[in-house]
Amino acid sequence: MNDTAVATRQTDPNQSLEMILNNAMPELQRIAPKYVNITRMVALAIEAKMRNELLAKCSPVSVLNFCKKCAEAGTDRVGSGGMWAVPFFNKKTNTYEMTPMPDWRLIIEKAKKAKAILHATSDAVYENDEFSYERGMNPRLFHVPAMRDRGKPVAVYCVYTLPDGGKDFTVMDIKEDVDPIRKRSKAADAGPWVTDYVEMAKKTVVKRALKIFEGASPELTALIETDNSAIGYANTTVARPPVAMPKVIESTATETAKHDPSPAAEPESESKVDGNTVAGRIAKISKKEGSGKKGAWVKVGILIGKEWYGTFDGPMGKTAEKLEGQHVVITFKEDGKYKTITSIEEQKPVAAAQEQTPNEATEQPPDHTEDGPVDPDDDNLPFGQTPKATVESVKAMEDKLDAKVVAKAKKALGMASDVSLSDLPQEFLENLAKLYRSVK
Secondary structure (H helix, E strand, O other): OOHHHHHHHHOOOOOOHHHHHHHHHHHHHHHOOOOOOHHHHHHHHHHHHHHOOOHHHEOHHHHHHHHHHHHHHOOOOEOOOOEEEEEEEEOOOOEEEEEEEEOHHHHHHHHHHOOOOOEEEEEEEEOOOEEEEEOOOOOEEEEEOOOOOOOOEEEEEEEEEOOOOOEEEEEEEHHHHHHHHHHOOOOOOOOHHHHOHHHHHHHHHHHHHOHHHOOOOHHHHHHHHHHHHHHOOOOOOOOOOOOOOOOOOOOOHHHHHHOOOOOOOOOOOOEEEEOOEEEEEEEEEEEEEEEEOOEEEEEEEEEEOOEEEEEOOHHHHHHHHHOOOOEEEEEEEEEOOEEEEEEEEEOOOOOOOOOOOOOOOOOOOOOEEOOEEOOOOOOOOOOOOOOOOOHHHHHHHHHHOOHHHHHHHHHHOOOOOOOOHHHOOHHHHHHHHHHHHHHO
8 A cells, every 4th residue: 555545544635734744743753763853854844845836736645645754764854965855746636746855865874874884975077077987806986076167967976985994986877877767767857857967866876886785774775765666666577477387398300390489488586495595597696896904805796586695705706697697596694684605506497308219328327226216315326426316216305305395496496386296307307306405
């Protein structure tokens, strides 16, 4: 349920704005942190409405929702350094609404309060400024602003200091990086993107630089969500249908040559097979470089599902970068709010079963001995050799695992939890056996 619906149910549209806000004081006090002065915040919101012609047309309910967002974000400042009140026209209700839009300095303040950073600042680079920067093992940024006739803005950057004293920065080009983001906003040609373009560009680079710290505190998370909602970036994720169990296609060689069936869709979300083991596709790679008291460092982060996992280990980071877009199985340990990767292995894609004639000889690892099926945990197998998976061996592995673990493992491979092992192609059995071994 959205805030507007809540406010509409709790307020009488015939009441004056002052009466609506006075009646909402107890709720605002409950939402806001103790250090927020609710009386001051409400007074500033009313003053902002009186000073602007379009804000004066905003509905009382939207003013109340604006105050609620300020309370959630933990600020009583309206305007510079706090929450800007921006009028947006709602075509559905045919009214103007007072919409909260965080100032970039407020985002930095909340990141500092969450102890994610010690300090951060943002600045714009103009055509006639002296500006250069380098990345790599020794990052460096150099900026000397021109005293006059600076020209048009060409870039923005954010420099921040980490808790260990190390510094890092993010640079965004106006045309290649900032403008494409502006064009995706619902207020691309109106509001602050027109009246305060440089300040909006600064906020854009601040959000990009501090994105890795999102979730460090509820206030910081709420603030970024409020800004995304205001500029039109919220709810952009398109839900994908669940992956259906693939079926073996029985066809002749001629029919196979004529028809090239598309591969089954790959599952996008993560699947926790065990407490500290995750299987899924690496949707995104994040790489940060900097230096601190212990020297230069490189942190590689991978996004699987909705969770980020990171590592400072050089070789492991390079492996993760090579596997971007691929399905992997990782193990990790939790260090407070961070999830550090301890191992990473590519999860081979499941291929369609290939037809074989009964007399076709193939070289496979042994799956049977004179005494029966090979035990998948048999230590007498040659080093590095994995036994060929069979229905019996996979069933034996399932019997040793928890039922929830088995169901999650099958889900990670796009299988139904109640699928019969005897109906699976050999390639599916091999992938399932490999996943079971990784969590034993």
